[in-house]
Amino acid sequence: METPDMSSLKLSRPELIDFEGISMIHYFTDNWENVKNFKARPDDILIATYPKAGTTWVSYILDLLYFGKDAPERQTSQPIYTRVPFMESCFQVIPSGTDLADNLTTSPRLIKTHLPVQFVPKSFWEQNSRVVYVARNAKDNAVSYFHFDRMNMAQPEPGDWNNFLEKFMEGKNVFGPWYDHVSGWWEKKQTYSNLLYLFYEDLVEDTGREVERLCSFLGLSTSPEEREKITKGVHFDAMKNNKMTNYSTLPVMDFKISPFMRKGKVGDWKNHFTMAQNEQFDEVYKQKMKNTTVKFRTEL
Template sequence: MVHYFTDNWEKIQNFKARPDDILIATYPKAGTTWVSYILDLLYFSQTQPDRQTSTPLNDRVPFLEITIPNQSSGTDQADSLDTCPRLIKTHLPVQLIPKSFWEQKCRVVYVARNAKDNAVSYFHFDRMTCVQPEPGDWNSYLQRFIDGKMVFGSWYDHVTGWWEKKHSHPKIQYMFFEDMVEDTGREINKLCSFLGLTSTTKEKDQINNLVQFDNMKKNEMANYSTVKAMDFKISPFMRKGKVGDWRNHFTVAQNEQFDEDYKKKMKNTTLQFRTLV
């Protein structure tokens, strides 16, 4: 971890969740912003339309564990939210989630992305953010990803840890980035069912249009361009949003090594991704 996510650790662990809070959990660069925007629109686009043009998404959906000097911490931002429900995002692995979220039986939306695309997206993010360490070259970065020596830990531990948790905590909706790309409307319907929302077909169609990647990338209230800790000249925060971009980065040798290691690490879980090949 880096100190931006641990400086406020006591307040993070003692955070007081409310029963109607919704936690959005992901490994970094797995679709966090996408799901955050969908949920914000589902809950508030009709009742508080001004939010969409006046308040950046990162303020509407605070990042629980972030602590940057001279800025409100994620816990303070979450505590000051006046919305019901509060939408809160985290990248913490399941074992580090504040206990109050489980005690209050909060609903959790978890999004997982296939390992290869996730590694590539994380690499480009680390190139453009000053909050995390410099990524170095792609080859050494990929090896660190395989070894789990990443900010927020091992991808393998993260996705499987949350997968196992959903068997004991029924209020976890486990989603896949690849499913969202394939049919966003279908996944919005699943979220509505999970959350007990009765949005009209027209409202869901409008939301589906707003959350398409190209539209979000152009939307200054959703694309994180207001966040000073990122250098968009190096790489945009929202880069491609594609499935299979890993093919433009992995060499044949890297791919073979990765697949061999992947089989070992994922052999004891029922969790399966559709786009590893």
């Protein structure tokens, strides 16, 4: 495999650090005071996910629902990461997520986060902001995260697949254990009514139906024609080839290794897991998920 040219990159791969009991990297904790004290607004919409669970997809759907018709130029002139700032991010190559969010002139502001629920700035709950959480089954999520870490120089070195999967089962990934993340947000939904919990698998199965769910949650009266247009526009292949949504404009990602948007499928884990890995994973999964009622599909 040829080695990518790193000379153009400002970033060196970070080490995992323990941050209040969660594995993190400094790019997501360097700006912590501003994240913690972030001032949410009642009309903000927070898009929350574990990494690689459809964040960009849902961000783009929401962006089109709110601004696609009245501000179509946004779609071609601004990359998704400035339209929907990544709240806790603090990469030197672009302004911090909190700065980008504070400077948004749109209403609502669309803001994304990968934080586990206990780290979310209190102001979101106090302002009763709306939250859309997207969860993806653990096996596909692990595969996607592995390929992401391979190509993203702002993430720790993933090692080989076997090594990465071990770490995933131990919860030693940036943003902590998948298991705690999806179940923590699932618990929150029981007490916080302004939270919509979506599944990546449902989005793949019937994007139009999930767009409709989003509209009804957000109180949007989007016409069926408009919804259909959006559903077509957010098709995986369309987004993968769209420079404004595929992250190809960020210098930290090496597309020679793997594209940011790789497959967007359900069940790709079968091409990665050995039988032994699958058995071990199922065992760990049963143990870690025994106290939650959230259920996932690993194939469609």
